[in-house]
Amino acid sequence: MTNEALRTSADAVLARLVADPTGTARLRTDQWRAIEALVADRRRALVVQRTGWGKSAVYFVATALLRERGSGPTVIVSPLLALMRNQVEAAARAGIRARTINSSNTEEWETVQSEISAGEVDVLLVSPERLNNPDFRDQVLPKLAASTGLLVVDEAHCISDWGHDFRPDYRRLRTMLSELPPGVPVLATTATANARVTADVAEQLGTGEGGGQALVLRGPLDRESLRLGVLQLPDAAHRLAWLADHLAELPGSGIVYTLTVAAAEEVTAFLRHRGHTVASYTGKTENADRRQAEEDLLANRVKALVATSALGMGFDKPDLGFVVHLGSPSSPISYYQQVGRAGRGVRNAEVLLLPGREDEAIWSYFASLAFPPEEQVRRTLQVLSAAGRPVSLPALEPQVELRRSRLETMLKVLDVDGAVRRERGGWTATGQPWSYDGERYARVARQREAEQRAMREYATTTGCRMEFLRRQLDDEQAAPCGRCDNCAGPRFTPEISEAALTAARGELGRPGTEVEPRRMWPTGMPSVGVALKGRIPAEEQAGPGRALGRLSDIGWGNRLRPLLAPQAPDGPVPADVADAVVTVLADWARGPGGWASGEPTAPARPAGVVTIASRTRPRLVNSLGEHIATVGRIPLLGTVAYREGAADTRISRTNSAQRLMALEGVLTVPPALARALSSADGPVLLVDDFTDTGWTLAVAARLLRRSGAKGVLPMVLAVQG
Incomplete structure (x- = not known):
């Protein structure tokens, strides 16, 4: 077929795609250049064009033309379910049969794979997370790579850690690219790539020096509307x-x-x-x-x-x-x-x-979630190497000082780098040499600051x-x-x-948000010497609590962030904050389940106030407890203290398991407080400055309940998150 005939066919597919009954729709010049490169020349192309330009038209039209020529189905790696739903509907308008494999339709995977084998699917949309799922990576991905007629990487800036939405799973595409048969075209598209990201994406996709000369189509980014x-x-x-x-x-x-x-x-x-x-x-x-x-x-x-x-x-x-x-x-x-x-x-x-x-x-806050320091990465690799078997995220978390989401992202990067591998049942160390690219991570941090x-x-x-x-x-x-x-x-x-x-x-000035108590101990605690597992006994749990606000909200969060910032000076609780806490307590008492609600299951009125010892804000926490006790006309019973010699113990805030490890055996109920609890005829209000993982409140509540407290109701200034 001549290029002129190919162009005519391409415009006809476009007319169906945009539901143009007149058949007069025509491709833009660069749309046609990309399609020509993919279909006629079987090249790799990187298209950087503004949103709304019509990048999806390129891969749908190319798919239709390639399928007419006997090529296998197009595989589109797409980041979000919303995009997938839109794409499936758009493909249907052009007579293109599209299916998806993602985390929300696992029950359909077997059927979809059968349809692909039978040649009944023109386009398969895959979420990047699937690329590193062990079963998908080892069983489905090789077959897809062998039969794919066109590989499309949508939102390709996600490949680059210079981009605004870096996703480690995307870098698994290197594996698929390396396994594509010769002559299979590849299209990468994005609307948001500067020169640095464009160059990096080209390298990641193998469209740079090592993967042949790619066609890069970069248009003006003005949006006239x-x-x-x-x-x-x-x-x-x-x-x-x-x-x-x-x-x-x-x-x-x-x-x-x-x-x-x-x-x-x-x-x-x-x-x-x-x-x-x-x-x-x-x-x-x-x-x-x-x-x-x-x-x-x-x-x-x-x-x-x-x-x-x-x-x-x-x-x-x-x-x-x-x-x-x-x-x-x-x-x-x-x-x-x-x-x-x-x-x-x-x-x-x-x-x-x-x-x-x-x-x-x-x-x-979001910048603090960047790639971890080298010592934390090395510690993770050591734990995996010593295990000699796949280790799940819940089992790994107690042994490293990283939160679950940050730990998982780090492992995905290490997976791409070849240092670890995701298997059924968890993660394993490969034993391959790996170096910490601190210079690169520092450059990325400087770029973020810029x-x-x-x-x-x-x-x-x-x-x-x-x-x-x-x-x-x-x-x-x-x-x-x-x-x-x-x-x-x-x-x-x-x-x-x-x-x-x-x-x-x-x-925005309305104070109060609920603090949900911890009900289960973190997984894997016995493996690190802490004999706590399963459900926290009901008689040792805290009850639902209250906070003045969340640090991430735009109401009380704006007031509380400066007060609770690491560099903020310690001092008595400010009057406006103290008054707002009293309002929260009054609303709590009268609200559903409150002690003044009259409901049969409501707790008794608090019989006292207990504070938690603070290394950084003792005056703030103590004055808050005193204020609540004075206004509520209930006694200040005492403080859950640090054991002697534990004053300098570092309490990790990185993840639940690490925090619980640090807290176990560190806090104690002094004898005077224990005596006061035994004679109190109702629950106590447990007062602290803020809660993040929730484990300080959980451990303190367990100690208080074991010392005779009839119940524990947490009251803090702020919730992290």
């Missing part, structure tokens, strides 16, 4: 009030991004209270609820999804009318990727950033905002857009109604 703006507002209450007053004025339906799950939940509740139809979408949202939220937004049944970056990739709604950020992402590249969801199929879409003073504290500086500059620049973002992505064609608030003047004022501001202050 987007009208960017920034509103500088005094505090979280003003930002929330502004949104409540102006959400209805924004065009169509859209997305309101927040930086944390807690903030998303707060904003959703407030906007609903103010009469707006919105839904929450976060990493903690159940899969069925996520899907319902996506469908409601697609059908314009909600004005907005209030979302975290869980909605950052893979959501396709061409008529999305606006994106508002309550808080700045830490990277202008990430910001560009998120705002790119808007305005793909409409003439004008509004993009607004409402930065907050808590943003940088949140950036710092991105944060750039995001601060974006919020305050007097120049064109779109040009600023395009330059951050190394777009050589960047020029003033003529549409943003700095080019064309602001379209929104910071004015808000007094009613909305009062309501926002009331919402």
